[in-house]
Amino acid sequence: MKVTLVVMFVLIAAALPTSESCQPCPIFWVPYQGNCYRIFAEKLTWKQAENKCQRYRNWFTRGHLVSIRSRGENKFVSILWNSATDGLVTRKPYATYWIGLTDARYEGTWRWSDTNQLATYTNWDRNQPDNHSGNQDCVTVWNRGGLQTIWDDKQCNAVQGYVCKLPQNNY
Numbered sequence: 817m818k819v820t821l822v823v824m825f826v827l828i829a830a831a832l833p834t835s836e837s838c839q840p841c842p843i844f845w846v847p848y849q850g851n852c853y854r855i856f857a858e859k860l861t862w863k864q865a866e867n868k869c870q871r872y873r874n875w876f877t878r879g880h881l882v883s884i885r886s887r888g889e890n891k892f893v894s895i896l897w898n899s900a901t902d903g904l905v906t907r908k909p910y911a912t913y914w915i916g917l918t919d920a921r922y923e924g925t926w927r928w929s930d931t932n933q934l935a936t937y938t939n940w941d942r943n944q945p946d947n948h949s950g951n952q953d954c955v956t957v958w959n960r961g962g963l964q965t966i967w968d969d970k971q972c973n974a975v976q977g978y979v980c981k982l983p984q985n986n987y
Contacts, residue, residue: 840984842872848892852982853882855900855913859975862954865914866929869980879982880930881916886937893979894957894965914978915967917955923947926955930981938967945969 841852852874860868865881872879884890897913916929917938926935926945944967945952952969956976959965 841982842874845982846896847984849889850984852984853893853896854980854982855897855977856980857900857977860914860978861975862914862918862972865978865980866916869916869978869982872980872982874982874985877983879980880928881914882979882981883916883928883930884937884939887939890937890939890965894959897957897959897977897979911959912956912970912976914976915955915957916981917967918953918972919945919969920953920972923953939965941966941968 841847845852845854847853854872856865856868858868862881869879869881882893884893893915917926917935918929919926921927924945924947926938927933928935939957941958945955947953947969949971952971954970954972955967956970956974957965958968
């Protein structure tokens with residue numbers, strides 16, 4: 817009987833989540849309003865960056881390039897990028913990064929990669945998006961210094977850093 821109880825206790829203890837799995841965000845990710853964010857300075861195309869973000873998971877949910885739904889979230893991501901790049905954000909190659917907004921499917925219809933929803937909040941620079949040369953279908957954030965950031969459409973095959981977003985674990 818004692819052996820059976822000990823075996824049951826070990827099995828129950830093994831099934832309980834560890835302290836790491838109870839964290840709302842994976843290690844190296846930063847929580848903000850129900851989501852987790854991570855900066856990547858690695859230079860990738862928009863599609864490569866989106867694929868890389870999708871490799872990260874919280875339980876059954878995949879990550880994506882960041883979708884920015886409000887001015888507050890835009891400011892948060894800017895602060896995160898500035899802190900992660902150690903003040904080098906106004907100097908190339910640290911000044912721009914990919915977000916998950918694209919009109920590659922239908923020109924002029926800007927949708928987020930994580931939900932396929934139309935963008936309701938944007939922070940376009942003056943005269944943007946302009947689809948310069950007819951092939952700018954992905955969105956980059958340009959940091960002008962401090963928290964002054966603007967969005968611009970850019971060719972998706974350009975390489976730059978990126979920000980991933982993942983829903984927090986909910987327990």
